[in-house]
Amino acid sequence: MARKISMRQAINEALDQEMARDPSVFIMGEDIVGGAGGMGEIDAWGGVLGVTKGLNAKHPGRLLDTPLSESAYIGAAVGAAACGMRPVAELMFLDFMGVCFDQIFNQAAKFRYMFGGKAETPVVIRAMVGAGFRAAAQHSQMLTPLFTHIPGLKVVCPSNAYDAKGLLIQSIRDNDPVIFCEHKNLYGAEADVPAESYAIPFGEANIVRDGKHATIITYGMMVHRAMDAAAALAKQGVECEVIDLRTLSPIDWDTVIDSAERTGHVVCVDEAHPRCSIAADVSAMITQECFKALKGPIQMVTAPHTPVPFSPVLEDLYIPSADAIAKAVARSRSH
């Protein structure tokens, strides 16, 4: 049965159900249990934002609190996956991934290829992404383009609780390394989520709003900004199609190109920096595949090419706004 739960609960439920289904699934990360708390509580933290809270009691011994050494435990997770386990490693903030790039880029992503298809690495690395949490420049980045660039990695960034549960279950069942990006400002966002397990296949974008005048292509938190922009534009008689990519690698080019061909006006929105972003990637592909269908130049709405500011005023300005998206649609349509 479906009920409204938050994305935080949906992720917790996906982990819980997959651990119950498959004994080879286990979780490791910093403070994912967090030691004993008061009042007999056995998982005081449940991760820095409480996502794994309660799981240790249900699956004793299968949540491993690690030292503050990302390079060590991500390496351990990759090794465990290569040996037949299905680890889910929580890296807290995606910004910290830099210290374990070799384990991810050179090892996990390459095993299947370099061992002639004989090795599989079913590891999931979960991490928080995105700005707006007043967490400053080292804890707020949207580094999805870095991982999308690497062949052999799958990259997922859900925009809502329903997708988060189904995509995380798919990530755990998938036989390749998956970078699972959770926007910290979406943890509280609620949606109708079935209590049963379900998997959403990778490479299937979701059309979250139908429209014939313009296409807005995005993912993660920006889906909500795009929907706000589309609602504002609808009042002026401009109907925008909004596409939630859901997975960045693999990516659903068919849905993207089909929509661009139908509307002829495209706005690519990305919370990442503009250079080599998902927005730039999608724009380039659309130009190559359906240039003649375009009625105006593709617009990109991204964060600026600066670190995420700590000043709340500047941080709010940094994040692409619904207003900026609506203006970009108007710019394309003015041609």
Added chain:
Amino acid sequence: MSDQRIVPIVMPKWGLSMKEGKVTGWLMEDGSRINPGDAILEVETDKIAGAVEAHDGGVLRRRVGEPDTVYPVKSLLGVIADPSVPEEEIDQFVAAYVTPSAEDDAEEQGPKYEFIETSAGTLRYAKRGAGDDTVVLIHGFGGDLDGWLFNIDVLGEAATVYALDLPGHGQSTKRLDNPGLDTMTAALSEFMATVGIDSAHLVGHSMGGAIAMHMAADDPDKVDSLTLICPAGLGREIGGYVDAFVAAQGRKDLKPVLEQLFADKSLVSRQLVDDVLKYKRLDGVEPLLKDLAAALFGGQVQQDQPGARLAAGEAPPTLVIWGRQDEIIPATHAQNLPGAKVVVFDDAGHMVYMERASDVNALIKQHIGG
């Protein structure tokens, strides 16, 4: 607002999630004479398009809802009143109308869905109305009780109406040992026993029709009458729908399959496709549907013929409704149950109870009343 001579036409609520709808066009002119059950205007939601029907008779005095405009549920769309009511009173009524909030609505109608434990697992059902007659609505292969959104409330005016999700469907348990006609019928029997229904007027669509006939043949005491809507079980032929439905993995595969259900293909909205995909992706659904499809329709042949057994014995009063453009089970099967009343609609397909909801509702009401 208590003036009984003035009746508002409001934006209907079709299904639990509907919050607003778009008026797509009026089917009646100002001043038209309206009879109860008449289709007055057309409304489209993100899930489905349908007609708003009159509950009361009178004259259409005012058309408030503008075409191509979205209104919240229960918003005033028009006014029906007796010709004797002066224009000023209509003006006042329109000016004073306050749309009830969604919360009031939820309290007023009670729980939309209930769940019960049976030996066939947890089953979801909905109950409407409180009439003396009991009606049970049984959906088809891959369907669920929400498919009765245009029927359940209207039928609830005349009877106590139950609609259930069969095992493996909707929000009921996604496990069933030996899925097939016997086990599905046993689950229906369990459902009726658990909620306390001794006998009922069974309304079955497609596979649900075969289940209803199976119960009527084996357990005639439980069946007051049969309404069979494009039923399985009256002949061998069946189209490729079932296998294609089971095999479809994504939006692009599924949409053309669902379009086979309707004469008017535009009724298959993106939301409808997404909802069916969400259901199909639940763990357990695909293997169960595969087994059920093999048992009922293996080799693209209807394996069970409960209609023949029913025809051989003493059948309850039976109404057969079909859409002539049914692409899944041919409407000619309607002739295979001697003694049944048969109504075939030319401009409808397999989902005739959605496409011709008001006519089908009227036929069912008449059938169970007589």
